[in-house]
Structures are given as C-alpha cells and as structure tokens.
Amino acid sequence: MSSTTANIQTTKVRRKRGNTDRLVLSIIGYFTLTVLAVFCIIPFILVVSSSLSEESTIIEKGFQLIPSNFSMEAYSLLFKFPADMLRAYSVTISVTLIGTVVGLFLTSMTAYVLSRRDFKWRGRFSFFFFFTTLFSGGLVPWYLMIINYLHLKDTLLVLILPMLMNVFYIIVMKSFMSSIPDAITESAKIDGAGDFRIFMQLIVPLSKPALATIGLFIALAYWNDWYNALLFISKSELMPLQYYLYKMLGNMDGMRKAMMASGAVVTTNIPTESLKMAMTVVATGPILLAYPFIQKYFVQGLTIGAVKG
Amino acid sequence: MKLKQHGFWDDVKKYRSLLLMLTPAVLFFLLFAYVPMAGIVLAFKQFNYSGGIFGSPWNGLDNFKFFFGSGDAWRVTRNTALYNIAFIVVNNVLQIFAAIMLFEVAGKWFRKLTQTVLFLPYFISWVVVGAIAYNLFNFDVGTINVMLKGLGMEPVDIYNTSAYWPIILVVVSAWKTLGYGSIMYLAAITSIDTEMYEAAEIDGANIFQRIMKITIPNLMPTVIILVLLAIGNIFRGDFGMFYNMVGNNGLLFSSTDVIDTFVFRSLTTSNEIGMSAAAGFYQSLLGFVTIMLANYAVRKYDKDRALF
Numbered sequence: 268m269s270s271t272t273a274n275i276q277t278t279k280v281r282r283k284r285g286n287t288d289r290l291v292l293s294i295i296g297y298f299t300l301t302v303l304a305v306f307c308i309i310p311f312i313l314v315v316s317s318s319l320s321e322e323s324t325i326i327e328k329g330f331q332l333i334p335s336n337f338s339m340e341a342y343s344l345l346f347k348f349p350a351d352m353l354r355a356y357s358v359t360i361s362v363t364l365i366g367t368v369v370g371l372f373l374t375s376m377t378a379y380v381l382s383r384r385d386f387k388w389r390g391r392f393s394f395f396f397f398f399t400t401l402f403s404g405g406l407v408p409w410y411l412m413i414i415n416y417l418h419l420k421d422t423l424l425v426l427i428l429p430m431l432m433n434v435f436y437i438i439v440m441k442s443f444m445s446s447i448p449d450a451i452t453e454s455a456k457i458d459g460a461g462d463f464r465i466f467m468q469l470i471v472p473l474s475k476p477a478l479a480t481i482g483l484f485i486a487l488a489y490w491n492d493w494y495n496a497l498l499f500i501s502k503s504e505l506m507p508l509q510y511y512l513y514k515m516l517g518n519m520d521g522m523r524k525a526m527m528a529s530g531a532v533v534t535t536n537i538p539t540e541s542l543k544m545a546m547t548v549v550a551t552g553p554i555l556l557a558y559p560f561i562q563k564y565f566v567q568g569l570t571i572g573a574v575k576g
Numbered sequence: 577m578k579l580k581q582h583g584f585w586d587d588v589k590k591y592r593s594l595l596l597m598l599t600p601a602v603l604f605f606l607l608f609a610y611v612p613m614a615g616i617v618l619a620f621k622q623f624n625y626s627g628g629i630f631g632s633p634w635n636g637l638d639n640f641k642f643f644f645g646s647g648d649a650w651r652v653t654r655n656t657a658l659y660n661i662a663f664i665v666v667n668n669v670l671q672i673f674a675a676i677m678l679f680e681v682a683g684k685w686f687r688k689l690t691q692t693v694l695f696l697p698y699f700i701s702w703v704v705v706g707a708i709a710y711n712l713f714n715f716d717v718g719t720i721n722v723m724l725k726g727l728g729m730e731p732v733d734i735y736n737t738s739a740y741w742p743i744i745l746v747v748v749s750a751w752k753t754l755g756y757g758s759i760m761y762l763a764a765i766t767s768i769d770t771e772m773y774e775a776a777e778i779d780g781a782n783i784f785q786r787i788m789k790i791t792i793p794n795l796m797p798t799v800i801i802l803v804l805l806a807i808g809n810i811f812r813g814d815f816g817m818f819y820n821m822v823g824n825n826g827l828l829f830s831s832t833d834v835i836d837t838f839v840f841r842s843l844t845t846s847n848e849i850g851m852s853a854a855a856g857f858y859q860s861l862l863g864f865v866t867i868m869l870a871n872y873a874v875r876k877y878d879k880d881r882a883l884f
Contacts, residue, residue: 286783288784292783292784295677297681297683300681300686303670303690303694304693307693307697308696310697310712311708326716329716329718329721330714330717330722373601373604376600377597377600377601379597380598388591392602399610401863401867402860402863402864403612404615405616405839405860406836406839406840406843407849407856408611408614408615408618408629409615410843412607412615416611428608429608432601462594490701491700491702491703493701493702493816494815509703513703513706513820516706516707517823540717547707550703550704554700555696558696561699562692565695565759
C-alpha cells in the first residue's frame with residue numbers, strides 16, 4: 268500500500284527536526300487518541316465485567332468496570348440450557364454462509380458484466396441498478412411484497428434474499444474490475460473462452476482483494492442482521508442470533524419461562540442483569556475474535572472503494 | 577431503440593451470455609426495488625388485505641391528510657433532519673481530527689493499536705449497542721447512575737427523560753462511526769503528495785501550519801463529497817440505531833421519533849398501512865429531491881465526482 272511509504276517518508280521528515288511544535292502535537296495526538304480509544308473500548312469492558320459479576324453485587328452496587336465479586340454463574344446458566352442459543356447460532360451461521368457465498372457470487376458476476384467496456388447496454392443497466400438508491404417505494408410496499416406476494420414470512424429465505432445484493436457493493440466491485448486490463452479478456456476471447464468462463468477463470472482470481480473486502484462486508488451485514496427477523500420472523504426456531512439477543516434483552520420473563528420449560532431451575536434466582544450481559548458477550552464473541560484478522564481487509568477495502576481518485 | 581446495421585435482437589444474441597449473467601441481479605432489483613415502487617399507489621388507497629396492493633379502493637389524499645394532520649409529520653421530519661445534521665457535523669469533525677492525529681503521531685505500535693480500537697464499535701450490531709446502552713443508562717444498576725450515586729448525586733432516569741436523548745444519540749453515532757470514517761480520511765491524507773510537506777518544512781512552516789495549510793485544504797474535496805452525499809440522505813434515519821436505543825418508548829418520541837421509526841410503528845404496531853405508505857412515499861420524495869440537489873452541488877463543485 269502506498270500509505271506505508273508515505274508514512275515512512277513523513278517519519279523521515281519528522282526526525283530531521285525535533286522542534287517544540289512537533290512535541291506539542293505529539294502530546295495532543297497521544298493524549299486525544301488515547302482518550303478516544305478508551306472511549307471506544309470502555310463500553311465493551313463494562314459489558315464483559317458485568318457479565319462476570321455476581322448478581323447480588325450488581326443489584327446492590329450496579330454495573331462496574333471491574334467486578335468486585337467474580338462469578339461465572341451467568342455463563343454456566345447460559346451453557347446449561349444452550350438449546351435456544353445454539354439454534355440461534357446455527358441460524359445465523361447458515362444465513363451468513365449462504366448469503367455471503369451467493370451474494371458475493373452474484374455481486375461480482377453483475378459487476379463484471381457492468382465493467383465490460385464492449386457491452387453495449389452497460390450504461391443502461393448501471394442506471395437500472397443505481398436508480399434504486401435514489402428512489403424507493405418505502406418500507407410498506409416492500410414489506411407487503413415479501414409477505415403477501417412472495418410468501419416468505421417465517422422462512423429461512425427471508426433472512427437471506429432481501430440482503431443478497433447491494434448497489435454500493437456492485438459499484439465498488441465494478442470499479443475494481445474496471446482496472447483489470449482489457450487485454451486479458453480479449454486474448455481469452457480469441458482463445459475461444461465464453462464470457463462466463465472468462466469471469467470464473469480469469470476475473471475472479473484477479474479480483475481476490477475486492478472479493479475478500481466485499482465478502483467481509485456482506486458477511487458482517489448478515490451476522491449483525493436483526494431487522495429482517497424483526498419484520499418477518501415469528502417462529503422461535505428461525506430466530507437469528509442478534510434478534511434472539513434483542514428479544515431476550517427486552518423480555519427476561521420470557522427467558523425465565525424458557526429456562527423453566529427446559530429444565531429445573533429455581534426461577535427466583537436467575538441472575539437477570541449479569542445474564543443479559545453474558546448473552547451480549549456470547550452473541551458478540553465470534554465477530555470480535557475474528558475482528559483483528561478481518562480489520563486489515565476492511566481498511567484495504569475502504570481505501571479501494573470509498574475514496575476513489 | 578436505434579436501428580443500425582443490425583437490429584435489437586442481433587444485439588441480444590451477441591450479448592446473450594452477458595445478459596444471462598445479469599439476469600439474477602435484474603430479477604432481484606425488480607422484485608425488491610422496482611415492484612415495490614409501483615406499490616406507492618398504496619399511499620392513495622384504503623388498504624385491505626383481501627384486495628391487496630392493487631385491489632384495494634382508492635381514497636385520494638386521505639392518507640396524506642391523516643399523516644400531516646396528526647402533527648407527527650412535522651415532528652418526525654424535523655427530528656430526522658436535525659439528527660442527521662448533527663451526525664454529519666460532529667462525526668466528520670471528529671473523524672478528520674482522529675485521522676490527522678493518527679497520521680501525525682509517530683509511534684507505529686500506538687497508531688496501529690488505537691486504529692484497531694477505534695474501529696471496534698463499527699463491527700458490532702445495533703442490538704449489542706442497545707445492550708451496552710442499557711448497561712450504561714439503566715436507572716437502577718446503570719454505570720452512569722452508579723457513578724452519580726458514588727459522587728453523592730441523585731440518579732437520573734435517562735430512559736424516561738427525552739431531553740438527554742439528542743446528546744446520547746449524537747455521542748453513540750460518533751462512537752460507532754469514528755473508526756470507519758477516520759480510516760477513509762486517513763486514506764485521503766496518505767495520498768497527499770509528501771513533497772508538499774517537505775517543501776513547507778524547508779520554508780520553515782511548523783507542524784500546525786502544515787496541518788492547517790496543507791492537510792486540511794487537501795482533504796477538503798473528500799470532505800465536501802462525503803458531506804454532500806450524507807446530505808442527500810438527510811431524510812433517512814438509521815432505523816437500527818433509533819430502534820435499538822429507544823425502541824417503542826413513547827415517553828421519548830418527542831425527541832427521538834424519526835420518519836423511519838414512525839413508518840415502522842404505524843405499519844407494525846398500529847397497523848395504519850395506508851398512512852405509513854403515505855409517510856414512506858413522502859420520505860422517498862424528500863430523499864429524492866435532496867439527493868438531486870446534493871448531486872447538483874457536487875457537479876458544480878467537481879464534475880468527476882458527481883454520482884450521475
């Protein structure tokens with residue numbers, strides 16, 4: 268990336284002068300960035316430590332940054348009756364997998380056609396897709412279309428289909444593919460390869476960075492989705508993770524009942540507050556663990572896609 | 577269709593494999609975007625389920641009269657626009673500031689770490705943010721009230737006081753987007769020609785002068801484009817944010833209800849399908865006009881960066 272070379276060069280400039288203004292800026296920079304970083308991470312620490320606190324301490328002293336009475340009770344309770352949580356996990360994982368693979372395939376295939384300079388109607392089709400970002404029928408007709416005409420209510424498909432493609436991703440992918448030299452397509456054509464074969468065997472392997480980035484964006488959107496479930500899912504066995512969390516946060520009584528139904532728990536002693544936080548941790552865990560590895564791709568993707576030219 | 581040496585169907589034949597490859601996307605956008613656009617007629621209808629979108633009887637402008645007459649229209653429009661303006665100003669200022677600091681601070685290790693941490697909130701869902709907010713703002717056990725009590729002050733009932741929410745929502749929006757936005761700005765800063773900095777240094781400019789005279793002016797095109805694009809979306813509320821932070825808490829609606837939450841509520845809770853369609857149509861129109869105006873402004877400013 269060109270940013271690293273730029274950084275190295277500025278560091279060189281920096282070293283040449285050890286002025287006071289540089290020192291002042293460093294102090295401001297280190298200070299404000301530290302403050303902002305603390306501001307960004309403290310809420311996470313609060314949630315984790317609350318999930319590890321004893322319920323009685325929370326009731327008495329409230330949520331605290333460092334648990335004064337360490338307890339794994341909430342987690343052990345959560346994992347004692349894991350059926351609901353595991354089901355929600357499996358819904359989210361399958362939706363994310365299917366949605367990402369299919370969505371990425373369709374997005375890149377569409378983007379490829381639109382990137383082909385010799386395709387006569389590319390402008391028209393581009394506008395056909397782009398126009399949907401300018402104007403829409405609004406929530407109500409969209410909702411009725413899915414419920415009354417496509418009959419997708421309470422199906423796994425309703426969690427996948429509406430988010431399958433996104434114009435922004437198509438545009439980012441198209442601008443990446445436009446930078447692949449035409450000569451590659453041309454020579455393959457002369458060798459007799461069809462358009463689809465050119466796409467699969469030449470363009471896809473060459474587009475790996477863009478595919479990784481957009482794939483991650485799509486996967487993250489599916490993983491974090493709860494809105495489609497809120498609108499279209501009423502069956503508990505189809506609830507994705509985030510929606511399950513949403514439901515449980517708002518409805519601890521329902522949780523209590525579910526736990527009673529699934530096994531003998533003394534109902535009065537359920538640690539509601541720490542349990543809410545433990546569920547939040549469990550629902551967030553995988554994405555946060557994957558985050559450090561994913562992050563660099565996001566950074567790359569943002570630099571490719573967002574700030575062109 | 578223009579007829580040249582070969583006709584329309586010859587082109588179809590020539591591009592048949594490309595057209596085939598486009599088919600899934602075309603079907604997708606037809607089903608999920610274009611057909612619902614036709615559903616706008618709902619805004620002028622008295623919806624009933626047996627008639628569906630097209631069979632229900634017309635009722636002229638009654639849905640709009642109901643929406644505008646209820647007094648909600650002005651409130652939700654004002655809230656949506658004001659929140660978005662606040663988000664645009666606060667978020668961009670913070671993001672640019674963070675980007676400049678990330679660029680100028682020398683420690684590589686420190687820079688990487690802070691960048692990673694700042695990006696963290698972007699990755700989590702609004703549901704999780706809602707849980708975090710509960711942890712902070714809850715009346716009985718929330719961290720903020722615990723701290724207030726610790727300082728000998730009275731706890732505040734945040735979830736029942738609408739006055740706090742504009743500030744909370746602006747802070748939360750800044751919190752969630754800080755990392756994402758600052759990386760976009762950082763990318764723009766790193767593409768600034770370093771020779772400019774070197775020349776300024778030789779001329780004796782100090783670091784603050786260089787930031788004010790080089791970094792910020794060079795960043796302006798990016799800022800203007802991003803801001804204009806954001807202005808184009810000024811009538812679209814972030815439903816996930818408002819719904820998970822506020823939910824259906826009617827006590828807070830005066831300061832938190834935006835067009836999107838209003839439409840959602842009238843559709844799902846009060847089942848006012850005709851009126852919510854009218855409100856949605858109104859939102860789409862407002863959005864369309866502002867996007868057109870914003871795009872016109874971008875065109876005036878820099879033709880290449882316009883959307884169309």
